[in-house]
Amino acid sequence: xxxxxxxxxxxxxxxxxxxxxxxxxxxxxxxxxxxxxxxxxxxxxxxxxxxxxxxxxxxxxxxxxxxxxxxxxxxxxxxxxxxxxxxxxxxxxxxxxxxxxxxxxxxxxxxxxxxxxxxxxxxxxxxxxxxxxxxxxxxxxxxxxxxx
Numbered sequence: 001x002x003x004x005x006x007x008x009x010x011x012x013x014x015x016x017x018x019x020x021x022x023x024x025x026x027x028x029x030x031x032x033x034x035x036x037x038x039x040x041x042x043x044x045x046x047x048x049x050x051x052x053x054x055x056x057x058x059x060x061x062x063x064x065x066x067x068x069x070x071x072x073x074x075x076x077x078x079x080x081x082x083x084x085x086x087x088x089x090x091x092x093x094x095x096x097x098x099x100x101x102x103x104x105x106x107x108x109x110x111x112x113x114x115x116x117x118x119x120x121x122x123x124x125x126x127x128x129x130x131x132x133x134x135x136x137x138x139x140x141x142x143x144x145x146x147x148x
Contacts, residue, residue, distance in 0.1 A: 004057070006088060010117040018069065018071055018106050019069070021069075022069030022071050022072065023071075024132050026069075026095070027071070028090070029099075029116075030095065032059060033050065033095065033098045033102065036102045036106075037098065038057070039103040040102060040106070040109065042113055042114060043102070043105045043108055043109065043113065043116060044105040044114065044115045044116070044118065044120070044144075045083050045096075045116050045119050045139075046115065046116065046117045047118065047119045047120070048117060048118065049117070049118050050055050055090065056139035056142070056143075057141060057142045058064045058084065058110075058111055058136065058140065058142075059138065059139075059140060060104055060107040060108050060116065060139060060141040061107070061135065061136065061137065061138035061139075062100050062101075062102075062103030062104040062106075062107060062136070062137045063100065063101045063103075063105065063135070063136050063137075063139075064096050064103060064134070064135050065096070065126060065132055065133070065134045066087065066092055066096040066099065066132065066133055067092075067131055067132040068131060070133075072088040072089070072091075072092065073131060075088045075127070076088045076089050081106075089133075092133055093123065093133050093135075093146045096119070096123070096133045096134070096135040097121060097123070100121065100135040100136065101119075101121075101136070101137055103137070103142060104138070104139065105136040106117075107141070108141035111141060111143075112143055113129055113141035113142055114142075114143060114144055114145050115143075115144045116139040116140065116141050116142075117139060117142060118139045118140050119123040119137070119138075119139040119141060120137070120138055121135060121136070122135070122136040122137075123135050123136075123140060124136075
């Protein structure tokens, strides 16, 4: 019985440490996303189609793959068993979407663009058990001299 309790205690400690590191990493990532979103706020996003007669444009794209931590995986499996929203996965998808848009804006910034038209996002679940999500973002970066 003592060996069993010892194994449970070790599992609980490792689980708590993993949860703590996962939470810390997620919070750090969210702060970095907030900071970069503020910095790149001058680049407008638009999902309207690009018309080549308006401005010269260049295709820009970005891609990000984000994985959840083990704690979120366990919670998601429990939520999946009972049904309803998988809030632990929603945060992973949201972070991936935000990161893909930031990377897209960074690509536009490299060429001096201040507007991205025709924004499109594609989301794919990766991994055998849905442990990762990929977001691909693309659009047409343009330099609009009327926007400052």
